[in-house]
Amino acid sequence: FLGLSLINGVPIGVKLSNGILKHLLGQEKDLDWTDLEHFDEKMFHTFQGWMDNTSKRGFQMHQTYGLHFVIYDDVSKSEVLLCEHGDQIELTNQNKERYVRLYTKHRLTLNVISQLQSLQKGFWSLFPRSIVHKSLSADHLRQALAGSDDIDIEEWQKHVDYDDCSANDNVIQWFWTYVKSLDKEGLKHLLLFWSGTCSLPLYGFSKSKYSTHKHEQWSIDISKQNQHDPTSLPEASTCDYSLHIPNYSSYDILKSKFDVILQFGYFGYTRS
Structure with a gap:
């Protein structure tokens, strides 16, 4: 469906997240927390605040949020460990980058990996990976699929x-x-x-x-x-x-x- 949209030049009118777009382009290894912007804007701004805090002392994340390396998964309706023994690891200023990386990977990839692989397979049947990986960016693909909002x-x-x-x-x-x-x-x-x-x-x-x-x-x-x-x-x-x-x-x-x-x-x- 996505491939046919491009072939026929008819946008689907939906802005897809980078988690989907980078998988279609074979660029899933390039995913990072900034790709949450088009998927979960609230968490994107939360992580942005964390990353912008570069003070040497930092701040006591566990005391502020009470978080561990565990998240609630909306797909399985259960708590998921982001890493081994994640329920025993407190989130701190020192390990925040690891938490953000694991959180992003789970939200954008791991909990929907079979669906993403099916989309990827179908897309590559029309547009070979060797072509799209080099010639398209996630932003370009998003624009092509979503279409423009500006009507002249x-x-x-x-x-x-x-x-x-x-x-x-x-x-x-x-x-x-x-x-x-x-x-x-x-x-x-x-x-x-x-x-x-x-x-x-x-x-x-x-x-x-x-x-x-x-x-x-x-x-x-x-x-x-x-x-x-x-x-x-x-x-x-x-x-x-x-x-x-x-x-x-x-x-x-x-x-x-x-x-x-x-x-x-x-x-x-x-x-x-």
Whole structure:
């Protein structure tokens, strides 16, 4: 699934942790406590505070936290020793680096190792390790899979085709005026309604020569048939990125209909 997402240039819209990403890239030996940032932000900041404390005297960790080399594992619902006799080893300023290393290894690797190995095997069947290990970083892979959160409206508008209408038609002008009035969340909802994903395509709004998506061309058409009710809601065909807008008679009507869509219908009110 992750490999197909990259091949088709369609982000999954999820920011994966470095624990997963570095396994996919064969870089799991490079994991350290900073990789917790995208996995457990609270523990990341806790460890950051520990590591930033470089005073010679340090501080009495055991007296402050009462911790040993033991953690509660959410998967097995039991306490797990981070090392042999871990329940007898108190956490101190002198052994904090070892604790952090063992904690990180367990949270990001050991308790889900079989699942990670399955993901890795499937990913490498599409992208050989010899290629991805050298050419990709965890940050690059995360960006490719998650997609961008920044929607450039002018870039979007530039790459839209108009079927049996033109950019000068009132409805089209009103539509882009409405789009430019949306906040970041509203733009994500519109993107999801129009394309089926709330993340930008891997190569942006333009169709890339590297993409295998056969119909990756954004388009808008205006329903002008007499039998079509001009007060009905817009529709979208997510499989070919096409948006179908009724021939509304005013901006206010268009705005009210899209407001309904982006509040209630962006997850499932589509033709596809």
